Amino acid sequence: MAQTAAPIAGGDPPGAAARRYLFFRHPLTIRVAHWVNVVCLLVLLMSGLQIFNAHPAIYWGSISTFDTPALAITSDEAPDGRARGVVQVAGHSFDTTGVLGLSSVEGRQVERAFPAWATLPSDQDLATGRRWHFLFAWAFVLNGLVYLAYGIGSGQLRRRLVPEGDQIRGFGASIREHLALRFPKDEEARRYNVLQKLTYLVVVAVLLPVMVLAGLAMSPGLDAAFPLLPALFGGRQSARSVHFVVANLLVLFVIVHVVLVLVSGVFNNMRGMITGWFAIEPGHRHGKGEGR
Template sequence: MFRHPVVIRVAHWVNAICLLVLLMSGLQIFNAHPALYWGKVSAFDTPLMAMSSTEDDPPKGVVTILGRTFDTTGWLGSSAGADGEAADRGFPSWATLPSDQDLTGGRSWHFFFAWAFVLNGLAYLFYGLVSGQLRFRVIPSRDQVRHFGASVWEHLTLRFPEGDEAKRYNVIQKLTYLVVLFVLLPAQVLAGLAMSPAMDAAFPFLLTLFDGRQSARTVHFVVAALLVLFVVVHVAVVVLSGFRNNMRGMITGWFVIERKVEPLPERTSTEAAS
């Protein structure tokens, strides 16, 4: 069956590219001050989360979360830089764009792809509303909602829909996309805007909405982590439910529906003799 129109496919892959660049450039920006706070100002003595390194030789990486410390040497706080030498940095060089400590470069990448991501998302929403695709993809039916528990169990046991059931998204997919599209992504965009002094001057309600610029930065970071989790689970489901078929659907639009094969009824001895 033809499952994904060209606009949906293009928007999907543009989103994938934008999210990857935004994540890596965002980690570069975060590394300039690898700590999170709540409120209007930075409470340096009591951060919600902070990445740092010790003065040992070689230095050890330390992550502090709500007052508890964890040794994260080699991954967070202290890791090899682009030159291979141990460096005092939040996230490692392979996870940031650019790989070297470059706040200006990270901001340039982040701002450009942020606007590309927003414009692509608006185009997707407009097309989805006009074509009806949005309702098909994110609004569960009453019957699907009633069978929510069964759908959860099917996912936990890695049993995926077959036959006619595979023609539409299940309730978990729809509710997940609904939360991502209308909760997480708007919160992420608004929190990003609230971190800009120019935007705050033009739209003062942004700081009120997030209770301060530092709170907005924390929300931005947490939502980014949730989006990464969503992508990881999404990719895992794509692989487990049929990587080749799913990729073909998102590249060409065509998705193969495998029909359920019902077992033939056993014949009685009389039927067999006749």
């Protein structure tokens, strides 16, 4: 798809560094896939926490070693006799009262790994949580396949995920600019920077496929048909642990992503992802620009 630009104010041509202009950054398919992912990931997270609450511990291997979980979120009795939330990691316990382990339900403190407001549904309802999770998991996979097919066919995937030579050479400078909250301007702002590309590449090519495979490996039906699937992770409980850890890494990615959207210009970024048009600010940097 041809990339276009339009000046915000008359005068200089669109490519002139002295003027601010609009650049068509996100094609329709990319924008729709992005917002479908937002909905799917939110529902998957909340329903996943509902499922985790039914047995709030993870293990490594093929079976549940109840006495020695790798991680558990539970509650116990504090020295003063009151209930408290506790997270156990590798034999060490941490007081998480008010955050994890206990949840207030109708004025009562009940044992619940993640609070009721963070789960879908908010009540303890494993069956409904699974239905929500499986429905949106398939929606997420189908949406991802559409994104991949379009991205490969249009060349957008390569342009968005694969760093160019000059970007690799400027890797250190890009880190310093991000830490200083300085963002590209002029032609360099027409493409993702090297940190964006590498991060998105890891998410798309590593984290998401691993999360999907680990989720499939937890299915008894699929395990019976494809016994090598859980073996990829060292057992079904290991697959569950990997699924949980990768989900948390994706949450961390989303948090960082949202923070950078806010500090780099929320209105401009939101306009770009809703309408496709992104404002390029003038500056003194001149790089090899390309459409994204």
